[in-house]
Amino acid sequence: IVDGTIEEDALIFARVLSEEGWMTPEEYRLYFRIYSMFQKTPGGLPPDLVIHLDVQFETALNRIAHRGRSNEQAVDKQYWHTIY
Numbered sequence: 001i002v003d004g005t006i007e008e009d010a011l012i013f014a015r016v017l018s019e020e021g022w023m024t025p026e027e028y029r030l031y032f033r034i035y036s037m038f039q040k041t042p043g044g045l046p047p048d049l050v051i052h053l054d055v056q057f058e059t060a061l062n063r064i065a066h067r068g069r070s071n072e073q074a075v076d077k078q079y080w081h082t083i084y
Contacts, residue, residue: 005047010035016083057084 010032018028038044055063061080064072 002047005050006035006038006044007046012083016079020079020082057081060084 014023014028014031014035017023018025023031057080061077064080
């Protein structure tokens with residue numbers, strides 16, 4: 001059981017980082033080259049089952065605040081809204 005997948009990282013987080021200018025176009029292309037190679041390995045197979053929990057944006061922010069993880073607390077709300 002994991003709380004995220006490589007697909008989530010590639011298709012959501014890396015895309016947003018690229019769009020927001022945190023990754024250069026060259027870094028983004030390199031990321032996807034590595035991601036594509038990883039998909040072809042036994043460890044890169046997609047999961048058999050993905051369960052997506054959908055909540056309202058404010059509920060997600062409240063849960064993030066309640067967890068109290070310092071790395072999440074430092075993230076600007078606009079970023080959470082962008083990936084939401």
